[in-house]
Amino acid sequence: MTFKPENSINQTVFLPKNKGIELVVKREDKIHPFVSGNKYRKLKYNLIEAQNSGFKTLLTFGGAYSNHIAAVASAGQNLGFKTIGVIRGDELGSKIERNPTLSFAKECGMQFKFVSRTDYRDKTSQNFIDHLKKEFNTFYLIPEGGTNTLAVNGCEEILNDSDKDFDYICTSVGTGGTVSGLINGSNSNQNVLGFPALKGDFLKEEITKFVTQSNWSLITDYHFGGYAKINPELIRFINHFKNTNRIPLDPIYTGKMMFGIYDLIHKGYFPAGSKILAIHTGGLQGIAGMNMILKNKNLPIIE
Template sequence: MDVHKPIAINEYLPLPEFEEKGVSVYLKREDLVFPVASGNKWRKLKYNFKALKASSFKGMLTFGGAFSNHLSAAAALAAQEQIPIVGIVRGEELANKPLNPTLLQCQANGMQLIFVTRAEYKLKALGETVSQIVAAKNLFVVPEGGTNKLAVKGCMEILAKNDVRFDVIGCAVGTGGTLAGLAASAAAHQKVVGFQMVDDATIPDRIRTFVTSDNWELIRHLSYAGYSNADKRLVTFANELNKKTGVLLDPIYTAPMLFQLVQMIKDKTWSFGTNILLIHTGGTQGIAGYNYQYQSQWPEP
């Protein structure tokens, strides 16, 4: 795998909600850098694939939900590298249902999909099914969301030298790997703010296993957070932004993050600075699955 260190462009967001309050917001377009596995997905996986190829492992095993961006990216990169890959999917009941667009693409890229109960899924690599498969096939295990030390190393390459001009770096948080990489590579004056999208109390401790500094903070907006929520206001917001700027946001991470920032600035609850760089972490592959699940009208690529 090519382990070059590309630089994503920073795109100014000319939203009146920001400009009227004297807030400058740029979006780092990581989503445009890697067409196969956009944004932080490629960053998280590239050193994992490099480690696998330098080892005696015969393939990869990783985890995700039915609409997982991580599974999709891992499958695409494994196909590109011609590496066997197994995806452990949360929800045994899905095995007898038609595959959604995300899982169909995973399968098309050669990923072996194995559906397990939610109870066993929580055990991850310690589950009986996974343990047996890993041992039998000699597989390199990558955690859910790809977050491990190698993933954080990849995410430390997101920020460029000229990004030092921003006083706030913002990103959406699912497992914490991207935020950890940003916090580890941010300049001394910068605050890294994570918009937490899941109800997972283990995220702060997970981040602390990779980062010793206290230059980061997690925030949540309970009204809009969560993988399983479809909010009409969010759909409207994404469509309006796409028409105004041409920027396509994903429904799980970047759209809720930006929508939340707009709301916090309107409500005067944003206190982290006015010169902001948000990271577009990709994930637009999930739009088809989102529209499939919610019969929604999210703008598509």
């Protein structure tokens, strides 16, 4: 790779009535302005593999406000790859200029293929991939969300020696790659907690494919109704957290995770004196798109 990230920093946050509990945020969102957080980690070894194998084009998948789409577009521009984004929602083709994420990706040179939500469900089928190959010829395929074995290898590098004294490692969960890397990179005496942004327990099977330890569990009570679903309570929490700690949170992933951590502390889930490390996985580019939706619904926006 020809560009490198900054080092992440650990930042202690304020906890009212903390029972001796320490909460620290690992600011992975600070490591790169556009390929930040877990997106850099997931893409790192995939991009190296694409380069070493002589690919000139990257193809991947995502939704209207996908952090992954934005990161692939930016990384591709940095490294000289042509990029193709297969986007969920064929109606979005006429709305690129009104969408901050897609506009950014287009400015980075990404070419789009918009497909219906029905067709998008078949994106992992061999027939779907074969049609893409006929249309675009040779490309290096990166899965939706970036999760594969190489992505997990990258996420194993999130934790370092300075993190070994934490009792709990917390992260938001989308496709499972980041939490899998954290599990593999953690010490066996640490507890890794994943906070899924989607409904359901289906991610357990996916995570199990990648992990080498059993020191983990999923906390499934803080999805706020499902992926990209939020409410005024979550917005108030995100804004208060930012005003108190000077740390912005995205509403899809890290906001829900942090809300869950605070609620679990309040409910006594963590023993007194626990040391908790929360991974900030980035995703801040999605705030602009979410605020457009909130304004249309006459709801408070994320500051």
